[in-house]
Amino acid sequence: MHYIRKKRIESGEKLKQQPCEFFFRLLPVDFADSMCKLLIYMIMFALIYDFMLQYKILKKWDVFPLLAKIIETLICLFTINTERNLKMTVNILAVGDVCGKTGIDFLYQNLSSIKKSKNIAFTVVNGENANIVGITPTQAENIFSAGADVITLGNHTWARWEIKEYLQSNNRILRPANFALCCPGMGHNTYQTPFGEIAVINLIGRFTLDSNTDNPFYVVDEILTSLRTKMVLVDMHAEATSEKAAMGYYLDGRVSAVWGTHTHVQTSDAGVLQKGTGFITDLGMTGPAISVLGIEPRQSIDKFLGEPPRRYETAEGPGKIECAVFTLDTETGRCLNVEAMRIQ
Ligand SMILES: [Fe+2]
Secondary structure, rough: OOOOOOOOOOOOOOOOOOOHHHHHHHHOOOOHHHHHHHHHHHHHHHHHHHHHHHHOOOHHHHHHHHHHHHHHHHHHHHHHHHHHHHHHHHHEEOOEOOOHEEEEEEHHHHHHHHHOOOOEEEEEEEEOOOOOOOOHHHHHHHHHHHHEEEEEEOOOOOHHHHHHHHHHHHEEEEHHHHHHHOOOOOOOEEEEOEEEEEEEEEEEEEEEEEEOOOOOOHHHHHHHHOOOOOOOEEEEOOOOOHHHHHHHHHOOOEOOOEEEEEOOOOOOOOOOOOOOOEEEEEOOOEEEEEOEEOOOOHHHHHHHHHHOOOOOOOOOEEEEEEEEEEEEEOOOOOOEEEEEEOOO
């Protein structure tokens, strides 16, 4: 049974399971449907019993063995449903790079309804373009207020230097794990949820992204040896589709999901790899729908025509969210389904 946890997940602090949540987990999958059926059975039983008494087919006290059989059957049905409920799945939402004010505003207006409609339990948002380049602490707070549980970053992490202290004080925002060891913040973390622990790892590719980083393939190996978490999510922020796809296959069967970010164009290859890892080469972008990767089209055209570079301006107009929902088996951590989405 899916349910939505509206309370913000504070990392490092174990969320307490409410008694009512435990009770609801034990109920049959479709409780209302089961109650209706039970009522119909009881009415039918009363009618048949009355008929049998009337025509002396049954004596008054012969009803008890029959009632015992019915109760036994109901308990059996309840047990089957309970076992089915305990094998739970969880829906994870990964949101593509939030771009500028349009992206933050559109996220704020739409994320809660997406989470509700898709029964999302945990949301990871890439926020490294919230300030078009980089992200400020205020913008990070706005993304959390919109409903993100974790923010991941990328090559523009240090564009706004004021984020440095925020990275050190808030462990729900991650910068790439393969940055140099002296860099502030953390590249991966584990979060307690009602569905079990979920680990998030942020990596950055090396092709054309001159960030003086370690090899993400070796770094992720090292992180995985230290993790005991079944559900592991990886944001691979990279330019080259080949580097992102290679990471997906490299981690297939070792993590729950790998998604790419950075290129701002959603790819059509969402799916589950052979050994059970959910994958998409790039989630896409959350920002202005009529734009060149979030930038006002005229400015981008001028740049390609050879005009001197100027400060990027985010496009205005209607927004969009591009994202993917990964359905995970909480027992094994394996991905069962991936659905890429665009909300416009
Ligand atoms: Fe980027």
